[in-house]
Every structure is written in C-alpha cells, then in structure tokens.
Amino acid sequence: MELSLLLHDLHLSPCSSSSEKPLPSPSLPPITELLSRLQDKLIGASTDSETSSLIGRVEQLFRTADPHWLFSPNSASQDDGWAGLRAAYGSLVSAVTGCAALPLCEDDCGSPSAAAYQSLPARAGPVCSALRALLGTLGNWESGGGARGGQTGLLLTVAPPICVFAVTHFQDQAWTSSSSRAAAQSLQEALLKAGRWRDSAHLLMGGGSQDAEREEGGRTSRGILGGVLDVLRPQLTKDSWQRCEAVKLVFAWTLLQVTRPSLSPHLHLLLPPSLLLNDHYRPENCMLGVRCLHHIVLHTPAADLRQFNRAEVLYQALFKHLYTTEAAVIQPVLSCLLDLLLVLEKPPSSLAPSSPRRKTCRHDDVLRLVLTHMEAENKVALRRVYAAALPPYIDRMGVAVCRHLRRLERVVLGYLEVTDPPEETSRLKILEVLQKTSRAAWPRMACRVDVLLRCLLKLLVDVSSDSQLGDSVRQKLMNETSLCIKLLDGCSQGALQPLLQQVDSSCCSPEVLSCLATVTTMTKR
Known part of the structure; x- marks a missing residue:
C-alpha cells in the first residue's frame, strides 16, 4: 500500500516500463525512473516538513520493496543497465544527504553562527535512518547472491557519499547533537556491516589477496578511499575548502585512517589539501595540516616523498612555522621535522668523523634556529615545548x-x-x-x-x-x-x-x- 501511494504521488504509471526484459513485478515501473523522481522531489522540496516526509518514504521504500526490483537493471543491455542503476542510486544518495548538508560560509574569514546549525541535528537523524535502510537491504541482497553473484558495484557506488555524511555528523561539533552523533555512528556501523568491512581503515583501504580469500562467498574486499576523495575533491580546492566547516575534518579523518602501502598511490590527492591546511593563518587549521603532513611522512616511502621534490616542499612548508609564537603549533612542527629530516638526509650522528659529507x-x-629562539624566549608554554623537543x-x-x-x-x-x-x-x-x-x-x-x-x-x-x-x-x-x-x-x-x-x-x-x-x-x- 505504501509503495502504491508513493507511485501515485510521483505520478508514475505501473505500465510506464518500456523494458524488453520482464520485471520482478509487472505492475511496477523501472526503479531508475522512481529514483529519478524521488531525487527531483528531494531537491525541489521547499519546507522541512515536506523534506522529512519524502525521506520517510524513501526509508519505507527500501525497507519494504522487493530487493530484486530495487537492485535489478531495466535495460536490455546489461552493462548499460548496471551503469544507469549505479548512477541513479548515486544521485539519490547525494540528494538524501544534501537534505542535512552544512550551510556554506559566505567568505573564508569566519564560520556560520550557531543558529545556522540549529536545525541540522534534527534533519540528520531521518537521513541516517533512510540510508541505514538502504544499506541493510542492499547488503543482505548482495551477500545473499544478488545479481552477478553480488558483484553489482552498487554498494561501492553509494558507500563513499554515505561515509562522508556519517563522518561529518558523528564528530562532536557545533552542527551535531548527542542523538545525531549516535545516528551517524550507527550509520557508519551499518555501512561496515553491509560491505563486511572490519573497521574504518579496512573500509577505506580494502584488503589484499589473503583478505579476499577469507571473505565469505569469495567476494573481493575493495576499499572506497578513491571514491571518498572524489566526493571531497570539489570542496578541497584553494578557493572552496574554507566555505564548509566539515570538509577539513572529514579529509583529516580519512587521511589518518590510511597507512602503508595504500597511502602512496593517492599521495597526489592527499598532499595538496594537507599543505593548504598547513599554510592557513588560523592555528587550529595549521595544527590539523601539520598532523596530516606528519602522517604522510610516517606512512609514505622515502623514495616517493623525494620524487618530484615533495620532501623539500614539505620541509619549506614546515620550517617557516618555527618563526611562530604559538606553542601548540611549534610542538607538532618540531616532531614532524624530526621525521622528515631523515627523508631528506642522513642523520649527522651516523656519519664517520672523516666523512667529507660531515x-x-x-x-x-x-x-640553530631553535636554539636562537630559545635564548630569547620568556613564555613558559614555549619554553616547555622547546625544552621537550631538544633532546631528540x-x-x-x-x-x-x-x-x-x-x-x-x-x-x-x-x-x-x-x-x-x-x-x-x-x-x-x-x-x-x-x-x-x-x-x-x-x-x-x-x-x-x-x-x-x-x-x-x-x-x-x-x-x-x-x-x-x-x-x-x-x-x-x-x-x-x-x-x-x-x-x-x-x-x-x-x-x-x-x-x-x-x-x-x-x-x-x-x-x-x-x-x-x-x-x-x-x-x-
């Protein structure tokens, strides 16, 4: 009954299907058409109550409809059908998560007021519930065999935007509440369960061949790091990253989950945003950038860092912070430089006394610069930071x-x-x-x-x-x-x-x- 009402409200005719392939239920329209109509409705909703009602119907759809109808293509060409279905689900998920998206800052000099975030926790809860319904049905269908033995690619299509949304809302920030954080954390757990990922690091990086052999049903374990970075990339440019308060936190969370050897292939995507954060004038952004750069230094082979002069760029970006008077910035910078210097040159203590390179x-x-600053420093916090960093x-x-x-x-x-x-x-x-x-x-x-x-x-x-x-x-x-x-x-x-x-x-x-x-x-x- 609920599905019939939804089709009626969306002005979809049961006989509107033109597929030459028989559908699981001949009275239902193509799922791609339904998803497209839902997307248009969500984007065009003008009030919170209308949006909430639509999200509730989306949740009900994924909880009650036949999975074979929800996740089967409606095209004579299998390849075209799967591609269209993946595109339809990707667009719908983007529209659903957009219902609880953070407002953008008008400029890069401040943050939205607390009032701008006031309605976000209430909107994030229903979105998380609808996406959990999708993941639960899709995960059960793919693990149960589904089409192509579970290899439809639908989960890998919807997982990146869902992951970004969950990470945005499970952090303790001005736009979240205890209930919205719990809902987002539950959404992240549903995502891991749907793809049979062990944890967030496995979700992003996937597993090797041995992990793949241990997966139930023989399904290969694939990570979604590339997909997450594709979602974040438009917001991580020099002119746009400061307009959304959450994007830097999601990026940092993503980067800090990734370790060797998965980080190196994505270095060209991870390094520029880290440098942008590092170069910012606000100490909290600068510290976040230094933390990201330090993680890159620790988890990237030295040869890859030296390639294209990356290590020298990192050194110059960090060295300039030694002139700051912010103790909270100096401390991580000195720690990061200590590890980065090993990439750039051999430690002086390892060279023989007669070595020409000494x-x-x-x-x-x-x-030399640290000692020079220590001589004249009178701030207790900075003196402690310098003194603690000097022994190594x-x-x-x-x-x-x-x-x-x-x-x-x-x-x-x-x-x-x-x-x-x-x-x-x-x-x-x-x-x-x-x-x-x-x-x-x-x-x-x-x-x-x-x-x-x-x-x-x-x-x-x-x-x-x-x-x-x-x-x-x-x-x-x-x-x-x-x-x-x-x-x-x-x-x-x-x-x-x-x-x-x-x-x-x-x-x-x-x-x-x-x-x-x-x-x-x-x-x-």
Whole structure:
C-alpha cells in the first residue's frame, strides 16, 4: 500500500516500463525512473516538513520493496543497465544527504553562527535512518547472491557519499547533537556491516589477496578511499575548502585512517589539501595540516616523498612555522621535522668523523634556529615545548652538536636559572640535554666545565631550599643534576674532584652534601 501511494504521488504509471526484459513485478515501473523522481522531489522540496516526509518514504521504500526490483537493471543491455542503476542510486544518495548538508560560509574569514546549525541535528537523524535502510537491504541482497553473484558495484557506488555524511555528523561539533552523533555512528556501523568491512581503515583501504580469500562467498574486499576523495575533491580546492566547516575534518579523518602501502598511490590527492591546511593563518587549521603532513611522512616511502621534490616542499612548508609564537603549533612542527629530516638526509650522528659529507645540513639549520629562539624566549608554554623537543635533536646530531655548543651553553645556563613549577619540566629536559651533550661531545666540554659547574651547584642549593617543590620533583632534579656533575667530571678527566671535596659544609644543606658525596664516590669507583 505504501509503495502504491508513493507511485501515485510521483505520478508514475505501473505500465510506464518500456523494458524488453520482464520485471520482478509487472505492475511496477523501472526503479531508475522512481529514483529519478524521488531525487527531483528531494531537491525541489521547499519546507522541512515536506523534506522529512519524502525521506520517510524513501526509508519505507527500501525497507519494504522487493530487493530484486530495487537492485535489478531495466535495460536490455546489461552493462548499460548496471551503469544507469549505479548512477541513479548515486544521485539519490547525494540528494538524501544534501537534505542535512552544512550551510556554506559566505567568505573564508569566519564560520556560520550557531543558529545556522540549529536545525541540522534534527534533519540528520531521518537521513541516517533512510540510508541505514538502504544499506541493510542492499547488503543482505548482495551477500545473499544478488545479481552477478553480488558483484553489482552498487554498494561501492553509494558507500563513499554515505561515509562522508556519517563522518561529518558523528564528530562532536557545533552542527551535531548527542542523538545525531549516535545516528551517524550507527550509520557508519551499518555501512561496515553491509560491505563486511572490519573497521574504518579496512573500509577505506580494502584488503589484499589473503583478505579476499577469507571473505565469505569469495567476494573481493575493495576499499572506497578513491571514491571518498572524489566526493571531497570539489570542496578541497584553494578557493572552496574554507566555505564548509566539515570538509577539513572529514579529509583529516580519512587521511589518518590510511597507512602503508595504500597511502602512496593517492599521495597526489592527499598532499595538496594537507599543505593548504598547513599554510592557513588560523592555528587550529595549521595544527590539523601539520598532523596530516606528519602522517604522510610516517606512512609514505622515502623514495616517493623525494620524487618530484615533495620532501623539500614539505620541509619549506614546515620550517617557516618555527618563526611562530604559538606553542601548540611549534610542538607538532618540531616532531614532524624530526621525521622528515631523515627523508631528506642522513642523520649527522651516523656519519664517520672523516666523512667529507660531515658539513652543515638541514639538521643544523633547524637546531640553530631553535636554539636562537630559545635564548630569547620568556613564555613558559614555549619554553616547555622547546625544552621537550631538544633532546631528540641532540641525539640525532651526535658529535656534530659541537657546531652549536656556544648557543647550547647559553640556553642551558638560561633555562636552569629559571624555575618552572610545579613539575619543573623545562629544567629536567635541559638537564637531559646537558647529559646527552656531555656524552656526545665530551672532548669539547672540558673548557666549559667551570661555568656549567657553578650553574649546577647553584641549582642544587636552590632546589634543596625550595619549599614549594614536591619531594619527588626535588629528588629527581637533584639526581639529574648530580649525574650532570659526574659527566662533567669525566669530561675534565677528574679535575672536579678536588673542587667538590673542598665544598664548605656550613654553606650547604645535608641533601646537597649527600649528592656531592654520591658524585665523588661514583667517580672513584
């Protein structure tokens, strides 16, 4: 009865079929004609109530109609029939998801107001329900044999736009509510179930030959990454990506699901949008872009990154961020650069001392700029970021850190003099830097022992008398400082022993004397 009413409302005649092939039910029109009429109705709906009614009828159609009629072509030519059917379903799904599409920004300088998103959660729920009905019926029909043994391509046609819609609405954003997020998450689960994909990564990348052999019914497992990128591509251009608040989030979600070896073939589609995000002036977009670029660096073969000078482009795009004062941006940039530099050049620590290639390189450029900024930095957040990022760069440099000892000494002295309560993160990291430097460049540290020792002894005295420090933090600071003194004593070939033994006990607390006694005892052994 519902289907008859729908056909009547759409002005479809039961005898309008011109197919030479008999239909599952001779009283029903071609499904492609019905889908086309539904699409036109959805696009032309002028009120929310009319749209909601149409979506409800779409859901009822997919829940009650004969699957053989819904998913069988109505053309004498099988190839033309399947192509037309896939196009009809793709257009209908686009029209259905468009009923809950986000409003576009008028320019690239702001976002729509909260009022513009107010009706979206209520519209997204029925859309998710209708699409779940389609996926449930289509998935059961294809897994049950369907036409061509389940290889109709219909699911792979509708999956990309449905996936994009689900990802848009299951994120905690201004255009979603708890109910709409739950509905979108349920839609994503229905999509995975319909295609027998294990998870979102499998949905996008598909499986290899072994996975295909394990699939029930022998159906090959294919991913929809290319289809999702085709859906997103028109919105990811330089002039359009900022007009829709969701497109960057959907793109980032998609990219971060893809790993080796599936990322490399799509690199030409994934890299440009990531660079656009990275270059944006808003910190949140910039951080998202850096995160995408870092994922690309980690999951793309070095040879592919070096091809067409891509790695150099990435390096220049990231290096310019070292001049920013946003701690939230600097932190991921320094982490990404550390991995990208391995693509561009060999680490200085791996080169032999006599190697002709032991000359200044990009590692030096990054470390030099970081140390220069650290010297003058007075913001606590940035000092912590720089201090935390410095130890792995010292490790990477190895003995080549000798080129930067003068700047590094000034940074160590400056950071150890300033407290960083309550966890003393900056001081602890700088002590770690001093330890790594002493081990890597010990022949060049002897001339710096005097000034560094005075700073470390002062640090011991200050820490021991600081009542605001927790016991665990105080003990850790004193232990790390004692280790630094021990390493400096080794760099000077034991020259610190007489000085440490002459420390006046009346000027130091028992804790300081205990630390110094531990240093001299360990050194003698």
